[in-house]
Amino acid sequence: MPRLNGERRHRIAFTLDGKPVSGEAEPRLLLSDFLRHVIGETGTHVGCEQGICGACTVEIDGRPSRSCLTLAVQVEGAEIRTVAGLAAGPETLCVLQEAFRARHGLQCGFCTGGILVSLNALFRDKPEASEAEIREVLSGHLCRCTGYVSIMEAALAAQKRLSGKTHA
């Protein structure tokens, strides 16, 4: 990593949801703020800036990560995937999103983006994840609306459909 000057902005470039993006960031700028306010990718939400609530979760080079605990300059050259990049197109829902819609896995929708990113990675990397493993992943996300019941139902329904597709 090149040496960075705290007094000035640096040009950074990375791949966001499959497309190249770039912008300027001071070394202290959080990735969450860079995505939201520099790039305009506002689907990634900020709930605590302490790494606890999970709303800001994005994938960095294939691993779900807290964008509020990541500096924008750290992702130079990386592959970032956000909730906005889960579906095949800008207007269609992917299987996971569709399951959340069908099972009412969201209410206000503020925490949902982070949850979808985490589950997407789990089901891709471990399609046969047990219910306990799904719970473990979801325990990294705080939701105040649903009581989690419908989120679990949606996650299990999505897993079922995804694994069905895999085996087909």
Place this chain on the structure above:
Amino acid sequence: MEAKKVEDKSPWLGRSIGRLEDKALLLGRGRFIDDLGAPPGTLEAAILRSPHAHARIDRIETARARALPGVTAVLTGKDIEALTAPLLGVLKAAAHSFPIAIDRVLYVGEPVAIALATDRYIAEDALDLIEVVYEALPPVIDPRAALLADAPLLHPGLASNLVSDRSFRYGDPESAFAQAAFRVAIDTRYPRNAATPIETYGVLADYDPGADAYDVLSNFQGPFSLHPVIAKALKVPGNRLRLRSPPDCGGSFGVKEGVFPYIVLIAAAARAAGRTVKWIEDRLEHLAASSCATGRLTHLEAAVTGEGRILALDWDQIEDVGATLRAPEPATLYRMHANMTGAYDIRHLKIRNRVVLTNKMPSGLNRGFGGPQVYFPLERLMQRIARKLGLDPLAVIRRNLIAKEAFPYRTATGGFLDSGDYQGAVAAALEEGGIEELYRRREEARAEGRLYGIGFAAVVEPSVSNMGYITTVLTAEERRRAGQKSGAQATATVAIDPLGALTVKVASVPQGQGHRTVLSQIVADIFGLEPEAVSVRADLDTAKDGWSIASGNYSSRFAPAVAGAAFLAASRLRARLQRIAASQLNVAADEIVFAEGRVSARGNPENALSFSRLAASPHWAPQSLPQGEESALSETVFWTPPQLAPPNDKDEINSSLCYGFIFDICALEVDRVTGELRIDRYVSMHDCGPLLHPAMVAGQVNGGFAHGLGAALFEEQVYDGEGNLLTGTFADYLIPTVKEVPAPMVLHRHTPSPLTPLGAKGVGEGNAMSTPVTIANAAADALGLDEVTLPLQPSTLAPRLYGPERRRKEKTLARGRDAVRE
């Protein structure tokens, strides 16, 4: 895609259709306040907050902060005071309150200065350069201590920290207590907790000097009775304060009522700076200085017969509202006034209500609002009565429930319980919830020496608040002087565009409750359309939309009031369209039917026209309307129920319109080694009338249950003796995750309200009221406890499980000494 058949799916209402809200939210395309962008040149605000619970501000030095490149202004309390008036409160004696400290700070986290800069990072840098010289004053944290004669005084303009002390008497409680075979008493403390929505507060404010008018976008949730409070504080007429809400809002649970002082603060800052100002609260700010539930100390006594029949109650409540009495407080203390006897037929009672100030964050709306604080002592008392009299707790509950035949039931305090079948709901809950099996499990567990308990609670869930209930805190004479307040007006508009499509507008300001979907179902049914064809706006613009003081999203008023108003508006518009169609189809108006996107003569489907053509016709050819028919472009309904009168001279008040019923059962086990509580089964029976959208009702119940569970097991805003906040992050203020929340078994009965257009009652808050005490009763049963203090953390149960900690330490030390000697 195959063509949808409308007739197979109508009626839409009552079915769990996919939500109109969800697609955008799932795609990451929601429009929350911080997603909407701001005009060029907008300044971002950061707020410097007090590190002291109580201190005089001697001096604030801002020169270094102002000199920082990128900083436009640094404002202190004096600057804001010059542009604003104090925030009006419910009580005249309410402390002289501004949204920022002027010369004294009264709680940790209170705003002291605001830095405005080109971005939030620089604004926060500026805060580091502000020097504040404080002179620390002794704080008072405990509400009982705040009542003592020599307690530090929070507001020098007041004689004491006790800002309200009212006593009420209904029936003949003295005689009832004199005659009763038993007196059973309980003392409880309900903790200050907060619903902590995952999206924090946000305000974007602008001032137009040409019109002397403010334009504010914020995620404020209402009640819009605070609009006049904000306007008065900003010293403009109501028509110079435009409040707008974003299309999406990331949860509230009452808490986003508390953004209103920040609206004043940021709007005044925008005026001072001559620029648009944006402020997005961070989580540290939210936990320290947004808003939380009141804490309540209660002494409750019952006069009881030998059979466990309660003749009278004597309430003594001390309400801890924090550092200032912020509107609408002390509403938490009075919202339950009509149902202070809960689900029980009790004719005699005394109530003493005291409101006290302490050096903590001011309280405000929070899910359950007064319910958790009342039902915790009341339902704990029911269990205590059973223990004292050697009765089954369930038998005590059932002996006192209001009988089905007694509805509608007038409570001793003036409540009008609109409908219900409490005995039937309890019986069904016990049967469907498997109480016999739970009793067996308890027996088996106890035989093995395990700690297993079962708890119950019966709760009346009020919804649609009477805007006049808060004035019960005033005397009848004071009320006459102040002017009577009452009602709960809901507003809805249904409008037609030139292509004949319908738009519904309501002033309900949801935060994820799915209002748009339900309204589309209601209107689709009325006009024979599909819900997707109806467009719904639920966000509010006070400059353009219909609204009134009761507007907003609180007191579970959507299903009973707002949805009902939309139903009425759509029905009126339909009647107009029927008359227009009648003239075109040459049949009587009551022969016109709406179905499958067409309007036809009953029994003659050939004699028809498309809905959109009919609906658009008043736009294109107003002259062709039938004689005497006004235009039919839109209908607006302002609906208020006549049952919501102001408090009368006897202080009787029907504080809510609808009263649902909940009966909860909790079976749990306490781990003898770790003290951890594990819920074996949780049953929640609800009677909220017909379900407009069952999946959304389930979402409200499950979500309310999780809040109740959090309150029971984890959540409290904890301050030390000096007033330092110990729960200032999500690592300290613990909220339940998916691993801690079991799925409750949710059951329903469907007794409609005779008072609401759709028969629906509110359902959003009930489990926040019922669950904390049900879990507490189960824990008390498991551990044989008389006293239960929330939250029930293993550390608080440890003395019960292992004996006092000191003795154990001494034992360990003694063992150590023995070992050394050996």
